[in-house]
Amino acid sequence: MSNIEPFEIPSIPSERLALLKQKLQNAEYPNELEKDVGWTYGAPRWAVEPLVKAWLNEYDWEKARAEMNQWHHYQITAQGLRVHFIHEPSDKPNAIPLLLLNGWPSNFYEYHKVIQPLRDGANGGQAFHVVIPSLPGYGFSEAPKLPGYGVAKNGEIMAELMTTIGYNEYVVHGSDWGSTIGKWIAMERSSHCKGYHTVMPLCPPPLPTPSFLFSHPVKVAKFLASTVLGFDPVYGQGVVKLKGKSFADVQNDRDSGYRAIQATRPYTLAYGLSDSPVGLLAWMLEKFHNWTYHPSGNVETQALPETVTTEEFLTQVTIYWLTNTMSSSTRLYYEAFNEAEMMKVFMGSVTIPMAAAYFPGELSKFPREWLEASGNLVQYNEPDVGGHFPALEVPDVLVDDVRRFGKSLKAKKHL
Incomplete structure (x- = not known):
C-alpha cells in the first residue's frame, strides 16, 4: 500500500494562466464560407x-478544482507509470468495488455527477466503492514514453490498479475507449472482474463459423440475410447503427475522419492542439456536439445540449490543456489501430455477466442478439434519452442501470 500516495488537483500556475489568457484574447479564427453550412464542415x-470568450472571461478553474478536490485523489505506480485515480469507498457493508473508465475526448471528470449516488446507494439502491482513474496519457496520469500502450496495456494497468488498492473482485463500467478496455479486463482478468457494464459494446456479428452455426444457427441465418437485404428489413428500423465499414471509412461515415488522423498521424495534429487552446477547444467541441443527445432537437443551432453545461465542458477542456495530454490521449488511437489485440477484443466473447445500455445518441449500435451470441448478456436496456457521455448527460439514468446490474450480481452471488 506504500505505493499509493495522496494527490490534489493543482491550481494553474500564474504564468501558465497568463499565457492561456493571452492566447484566448488574441485568438485568430479561420475564414469561413459566407453561407451558413451548419456543422457539415x-x-x-x-x-x-462564445465558448472561447466564456473560457477567457467567465470560467473559474478554482471553482472546478474545489469541486474535484472534495473527492479523495491518489497516484500509484503501475507498469512503470504514475497513474491518477479517485477512490471513494462507500460506508455501506454490501458495497461493490466499481471501476469507471472513460474514453476520448473525455477524462475522469465525465463521472463527476455519478460519484456520490453510486457511492452512497441512496433510497435502497446498490452502493459501490467508486474508483475512477485517469487513463495513461489522460489528465493527471503520466503519459507513456514508449510505443505499445494500446487497449491491452491499458487493461493491464487498470486491473493492476484495482488489485493494488485491495479489490480482488470488482465490476468494471466503460464508455468509449473505456468500454473496449473494460471488455479486455472482462475477458482477460475474469478471476478478478466479476461483471462488465458498458454503454458502447463491441462485438462481431454471428458469422457462419462452426461455433456460431452450432450454438446460434438462427442468428447466423438472419445475419447472412441482412448482408443481402440490409439491416433494417431483417432486424427492424434503426436497430442497427453502423455508418462505416471500417475504423475510418470516411466515404460512409463523415464523422470518422478524426479516427483516420489520430490512428495514423497523431504527432502532426498534436502541434496545433497543444499550442492553440482555441484549436483544442474546437476539436473537442465537435465531438461533444455531435456525440451527445439534444433533448430540444435543436442540434444545428446548439453548441452543446442542455444536459452539458458550458462550465462542465470547459473543465474537460482545461484538464487537457493544463496537463498537455491531448497529444498523448490521441496516441491511443494509433496504438489500438496498430495492435493485434484490438481485433482479439472485438471478436472475443465475455463469459462473465455483462450488461449493455444503448443510449439513443450513441455512435454505433448492434442488435441485442449479436451481443447475446458473443457474451453472457444478463441485462439490456435502451433508455429514451442520452448520448455518448451518459454520465454527464443523464446521470440518473446511468446510475439506475449500474445499480440494477450490481444488485443482480449480488442476488446471484457473483460477488
Whole structure:
C-alpha cells in the first residue's frame, strides 16, 4: 500500500494562466464560407467563439478544482507509470468495488455527477466503492514514453490498479475507449472482474463459423440475410447503427475522419492542439456536439445540449490543456489501430455477466442478439434519452442501470 500516495488537483500556475489568457484574447479564427453550412464542415465559429470568450472571461478553474478536490485523489505506480485515480469507498457493508473508465475526448471528470449516488446507494439502491482513474496519457496520469500502450496495456494497468488498492473482485463500467478496455479486463482478468457494464459494446456479428452455426444457427441465418437485404428489413428500423465499414471509412461515415488522423498521424495534429487552446477547444467541441443527445432537437443551432453545461465542458477542456495530454490521449488511437489485440477484443466473447445500455445518441449500435451470441448478456436496456457521455448527460439514468446490474450480481452471488 506504500505505493499509493495522496494527490490534489493543482491550481494553474500564474504564468501558465497568463499565457492561456493571452492566447484566448488574441485568438485568430479561420475564414469561413459566407453561407451558413451548419456543422457539415466541422465546428463553426458561431459555436466556438462564445465558448472561447466564456473560457477567457467567465470560467473559474478554482471553482472546478474545489469541486474535484472534495473527492479523495491518489497516484500509484503501475507498469512503470504514475497513474491518477479517485477512490471513494462507500460506508455501506454490501458495497461493490466499481471501476469507471472513460474514453476520448473525455477524462475522469465525465463521472463527476455519478460519484456520490453510486457511492452512497441512496433510497435502497446498490452502493459501490467508486474508483475512477485517469487513463495513461489522460489528465493527471503520466503519459507513456514508449510505443505499445494500446487497449491491452491499458487493461493491464487498470486491473493492476484495482488489485493494488485491495479489490480482488470488482465490476468494471466503460464508455468509449473505456468500454473496449473494460471488455479486455472482462475477458482477460475474469478471476478478478466479476461483471462488465458498458454503454458502447463491441462485438462481431454471428458469422457462419462452426461455433456460431452450432450454438446460434438462427442468428447466423438472419445475419447472412441482412448482408443481402440490409439491416433494417431483417432486424427492424434503426436497430442497427453502423455508418462505416471500417475504423475510418470516411466515404460512409463523415464523422470518422478524426479516427483516420489520430490512428495514423497523431504527432502532426498534436502541434496545433497543444499550442492553440482555441484549436483544442474546437476539436473537442465537435465531438461533444455531435456525440451527445439534444433533448430540444435543436442540434444545428446548439453548441452543446442542455444536459452539458458550458462550465462542465470547459473543465474537460482545461484538464487537457493544463496537463498537455491531448497529444498523448490521441496516441491511443494509433496504438489500438496498430495492435493485434484490438481485433482479439472485438471478436472475443465475455463469459462473465455483462450488461449493455444503448443510449439513443450513441455512435454505433448492434442488435441485442449479436451481443447475446458473443457474451453472457444478463441485462439490456435502451433508455429514451442520452448520448455518448451518459454520465454527464443523464446521470440518473446511468446510475439506475449500474445499480440494477450490481444488485443482480449480488442476488446471484457473483460477488
